[in-house]
Amino acid sequence: MGRQPSAKPTSFDIAYLAGVSQPTVSRALRGSKSVSAATRANIQRIAQELNYTVDKNASSLRSQRTHTLALLFFEDPNPDESMINPFFLSMLGSITRECARRGYDLLISFQQMHNDWHVTYQDSHRSDGIILLGYGDYQLYLTKLEHLVEMGTKFVRWGSVSEDGIGLTVGSDNVGAGEQAGAHLVEVGRRRIAFLGDASDHAPEFQDRYDGLCRAMRAAGVEPDPALQRDAVSSEDSGYAAARSLIEGGQSFDAVFAASDLIAIGAMRALTEAGLRLPQDVAIIGFDDIPAASQTTPTLTTVMQDMKGAGTLLVDALLARIDDRPVEERILPARLIRRQSTAV
Amino acid sequence: MGRQPSAKPTSFDIAYLAGVSQPTVSRALRGSKSVSAATRANIQRIAQELNYTVDKNASSLRSQRTHTLALLFFEDPNPDESMINPFFLSMLGSITRECARRGYDLLISFQQMHNDWHVTYQDSHRSDGIILLGYGDYQLYLTKLEHLVEMGTKFVRWGSVSEDGIGLTVGSDNVGAGEQAGAHLVEVGRRRIAFLGDASDHAPEFQDRYDGLCRAMRAAGVEPDPALQRDAVSSEDSGYAAARSLIEGGQSFDAVFAASDLIAIGAMRALTEAGLRLPQDVAIIGFDDIPAASQTTPTLTTVMQDMKGAGTLLVDALLARIDDRPVEERILPARLIRRQSTAV
DNA sequence: CGCCATAGGGTATACGTATACGCATAATAT
């Protein structure tokens, strides 16, 4: 242990010991084929022995490639700032793993979207590309995204996938998921299905889920009632408020499709408080399958997104974009998880 | 928008426009006092206009400071590899925020602790220091930590704080928290209190919590029964198994203190399946206050750690260590959250 | 009125790597 004279070895040290020039060391270690197998093996052995590591900064400076991706969470400024949407957190695991697998580092930030966050990561050569995650008011960020595109910044976004979107988007099949949820509710005999979640341009994902619901209802010969839709952002409080509004609206309903589990959990509280029995009086479906969803009473039927696939696909897509390769797949299937809240 | 000839401006460009030399630009922007106020203001204005950003790689290469911290999660290899302990995830928010506040970037990794993870981050100049987070088998990592110390790597660890520990540790007051839990259980009339969690050198934090529990019991004149302790790692399955073992052990018990919420949730399942009523027959307390804890039936009494403070303190301590300043505070208070699972 | 300290900033260079070229030697073609 600690044999080295404490100074970290450079490629020159390796070169000297191997009896070659410094560039040859560089070539050997990064797999250039213009170096003989014997020379390469020798260099690798020596590097190993000296615990040599390529200096990341020097390498990045010279090659203009950082082999680092930046992950940016953006959410509406939250009163409880320490709360992060659990859904995105669960994506973090697969993203870090995929980055590691591809030999990329991951830089992470929850900074509010201040004026120059894109400059921070791109122009200062901190990362080769950016992964954007976030619910929140979509419209607010559109101009920023356009700016990113203009600057030639490479990025991917998690969200509602559409061909005409800005930049590159990867996401779940929200419409299909909404259809599954709607079909399931119809199947268990519900006809008056409410939707809790913004159904506007501000939240395309939620809108897609609503569209899917409507499609499934119509396919079953049921006409959705617009009066049963209430706006809500993804939080318990918002779900609670939306459900209260629904109850006070006086319209009858026998099912609720919440655009997220947090909304659903808030709604369940409001419904229970109003004396409604779940699922007998009102069946309820959430979205995301957060851990808490299997702990609620009744346990919550929800839609599980493919988080592992999501991380992989996001990283894949971004790396493809960075290398100017075409991106192949962008939509991930989602799966309905049946639990007690819709049990007949 | 997009006014510049697309090439990113360098400090030479700024220097030329400001009529000064490149080093002066560097000095001005990093606040050296050997630059006049007027010159500095002018340089800053021009830099702003050109959207100039200091190149991170060049800067780090020259100064040998990256202004980046690395966050390393280590956990026992998990069958469900996409699952990350929710407790640590909630710390992530405060760590990223504190890093941002201090002008540091955060590099993140969930890589298994392979042979050379320390080399990866330290010797390749990716980060100035490392934050280590993880439950898992403590002993397994000791030699690695010793190695880190030998190499002069700067790091902090979240865990059980003790003066003789290896490296620098920041953590909650686990003993105090255990005492609070124990005192509460005694207060609601329980005497036969079981503990679920490793009580060995392998998990010092869990042991501290157990010690606190025992201390509180003895303070109330109750002698803890070693037969009521069961090993468990932080997962639902492990908690379930531990509770099963406890039930099958045949010893009577009227309360369970679980070393983590995940253990508690698994245990609740086992207890309920065994026909025991919560909290009438068995009161139960968890640890961590994960979101799911407020959704269980009954809702789970637990210990909330100061996650926001934790992130701040970890980053503070690490930066102090990096700058060779003394570290001031290292222990954070924890707070008991009373819910239905211990309601009299 | 000369001396020295100080402010303000220029000159030269180092940080450690990757790449454009050039130049041998050996292998193949003609």
Add this chain to the structure above:
DNA sequence: ATATTATGCGTATACGTATACCCTATGGCG
């Protein structure tokens, strides 16, 4: 046997910044 190409590597240099050192003008001081 000469021209041609590929192989394997060395030489020179660029990436963009930060810092050690040097120089010039001032102003205070005796």
